[in-house]
Amino acid sequence: MNCNYSRLRKFLPASFADYAKTLPQYLIPKRALSRLMHALARSHWRIWKTWQIDWFIRRYRVDMSLAKNPDPRSYASFNEFFTRELRADARTVASGVNEIACPVDGSVSQIGAIDALRIVQAKGHDYSIEELLGGSGAR
Numbered sequence: 001m002n003c004n005y006s007r008l009r010k011f012l013p014a015s016f017a018d019y020a021k022t023l024p025q026y027l028i029p030k031r032a033l034s035r036l037m038h039a040l041a042r043s044h045w046r047i048w049k050t051w052q053i054d055w056f057i058r059r060y061r062v063d064m065s066l067a068k069n070p071d072p073r074s075y076a077s078f079n080e081f082f083t084r085e086l087r088a089d090a091r092t093v094a095s096g097v098n099e100i101a102c103p104v105d106g107s108v109s110q111i112g113a114i115d116a117l118r119i120v121q122a123k124g125h126d127y128s129i130e131e132l133l134g135g136s137g138a139r
Contacts, residue, residue: 041079052078066090100133 025033043049053072056062064070068085075081094101113119118126 041082042077044076049075049077049081053081056081 028036040048040052050073053075056078057064057072064072066086067090068087069075072081075084114129117129119129119132
């Protein structure tokens with residue numbers, strides 16, 4: 001079944017569309033799903049890993065000029081590509097008092113108020129500010 005989730009979102013509440021996308025995570029045993037994803041991400045089968053890398057670069061508009069090794073074909077697996085090293089001058093590290101350094105590239109998908117020192121962060125789970133800051137106790 002080929003399902004276009006962007007069309008689905010127009011007709012269904014966001015929470016149901018999100019649930020539909022994550023449904024396989026609830027149906028497939030977690031250990032089996034983890035093993036499958038581990039194997040797929042580390043596969044050295046050229047056709048598979050090339051498709052994964054190319055799709056990811058297109059889908060997320062990855063700027064390979066920032067990578068220490070900018071040739072997508074040279075990575076042995078998707079995992080090797082995904083954890084690629086960046087050039088030394090590719091990112092600046094936060095240095096201000098009110099700045100937080102983040103060791104990954106990403107985008108903000110949700111934003112909301114902090115309620116009782118808790119914030120909804122990922123997949124419907126909420127975390128305390130302390131948990132998000134690695135237990136530093138900063139408030």
